[in-house]
Amino acid sequence: MTRRSTPPRITQRRIAELAGVSQATVSLVVNGKADAVSRIPAATRERVRQVLQDLEYVADPAARRLAGVGNRLIGVFTYEPAFPSASRDFYAALLTGIESEAELLGCDLLMFTSAPVEDGRRSLFHPSTRLRLADGCLLLGLEMDGQELERLVDSGFPFVAIGRRDAAGVPFVAADYVAGVATLVERCWQLGHRRFAMLHRDSSGESVQDRLTGFTEGLRRQDPSAAAVAWRSADEGDDLTDAWAELRASGATVLVVESPVHALAIHRLAVQDGVRVPEDLSIVTLADPSHSAEGDPDLTRLSPPRTRLGSESLSLLGRILDPDVEVGPDELRLTLPCDIVPGSTLSEPADHHLETT
Template identity: 65%
Template sequence: MSTSQAPKRRITQRQIAERAGVSQATVSLVVNGKAEALSRIPASTRDRVLAVIREAEYVADPVARSLAGHGNHLIGIFTYEPAFPTASMDFYATLLSGIEGAAESLGYDLLLFTSAPVKEGKRSVFHPYSRIRLADGCLLLGREIASEELERMVETDFPFVVVGRRDTPGIPYVAVDYVTGTATLVEQAWEAGHRGFALLAVASEGESTRDRREGFTSALAGHGVEGDVLAVDPDDIASAWRWLRATEATVAFVESPADALGLHRQAAKEGIAVPDDLSIVVLADPSRAREEDPDFTRLSPPRERLGAEALALLSRILDPEVEVPVEAQRLTLACEITPGKTLAAPHAQPDQNGVSPS
């Protein structure tokens, strides 16, 4: 008969802190035994933490003890989708620039973790050869991150901040307010006279896509109107164009700048003038716009600031002398609007008798 047992799950520093009635930062200082830091902790507090540790048979990760969060000033960047393909660069280029600038000013070096294999277009930070604990903490980037992965990150007691809003409770993040930005553009189109609205979204259930959709639908619901919505296949813009024309919408809200450019080209092929015959509003800002590209009316997410604020938040979480309140671990930035030249009043529509208003 086998006497083997499942390995005992290691208690986390967060759980130790809760049992000892101290902060997680205090537990970290005790576990890592730095004389300079321990001198600031009352002996009674230190003894209480050590008693909980002995009772729980806690053994600190030796790599984490020697490397993570103790003055080596290394911040990891983990991307759940490849960061460098052309399709991803619109998002990642300025974001990484913001992270780099903040790292320089705060005295951090950056580690980009790339060894995780890509499976079905995604990675996992928990792959067998993960070296994420070489860093003090990590920024997580990705349109979609499974809630199970984020919950597991919290359980590991490893400091991290996600770039982008997440529904998973207890996740520190810095995000962009796409709901308000999208709703504001819908109101501008409504005030310009548009009554036929279509949304061509990215085929994703990530929070940023859902936030744009919420802004679109909620703003129209305020006027008692429902817009048409399509998840675009980026490899088949022609079908998306046919769908758009079938809706008879006078204004198209497009999530992806690349899709918007494709639709603009389709319009030109058919002699449809933008914005005279069809207005196009883009819900993102291309980071590599060419001079000959249309000047789209668009949302302009502050990507560079987004990256900088995410790293700044992580640096505060890492600081053992700083207590970051839970409510301060979720930051949402306003999304600017670039007026552009692709939103205009629609042509006067004929009434039911086919007569155009004078």
């Protein structure tokens, strides 16, 4: 008796190749979400459906249940208190992006808050954390425990970190702070600034380190021997009176202040001392302010794509969860460019005109 050979499995990757579209597009069509996604033209949807019909493709519900997709619950875990007031608009923008993508994917969001905050942080593996109630999880936080992340990778639980992570094997979506800060430094240099000072957050988080790298690389690209005339670090909520005095005494013509909260505080101290911004001193910051009050300046700043970070992170997690989508190693880490907002706190240094005339 001749055994009948099993026909090769039809995957969404094969369908995408035949239809000339991405696997994500095929997944949306298969799951009946394409009509809700305006970016997919009707002709493209029809082409995918025709290929599905020709190949007699049927999604494997058992495989979907096995992968946990059937629950359609996505967890959101933050290492920090949910959510720190100093960063509320950063998280609000992220959650806006996450929520919009969850609606497209037809998923509900589950906020993990049962693990207690100890020493200002939560633990992924605290006994109270019920991570596996969800199909997968998004991780938020300035600083994350690298050993916990690697343990989570080894466990096989699907997750995506928001922000670059050094831990091996961690999928993430991050802002390109290195390139963004270097570009902002270049813009200051082109205006004539040669004496830079830096006030950065007192943190070992990868995003903080990337901003510092962008700052030093940006200076060295303009002049290999260039270096900041002053460095200071500070935590959120610190009194910046001494830092301001030191930065001002350094002779810097532009202050690069990582935190917008710190930048606004430095601006107020400058005004109190009769220092005009930007005529006497320029101030730039490396994120958007959490909120603005009457009289606050329009800070010249780097603007990370917060909302897109949220939506792209959940989009990546959705592809990881989908058993019919193959996500290659080079697709597990995505870096998004930052914008620069001109604002009103950067101009050429006061002595630049004298030097060039």
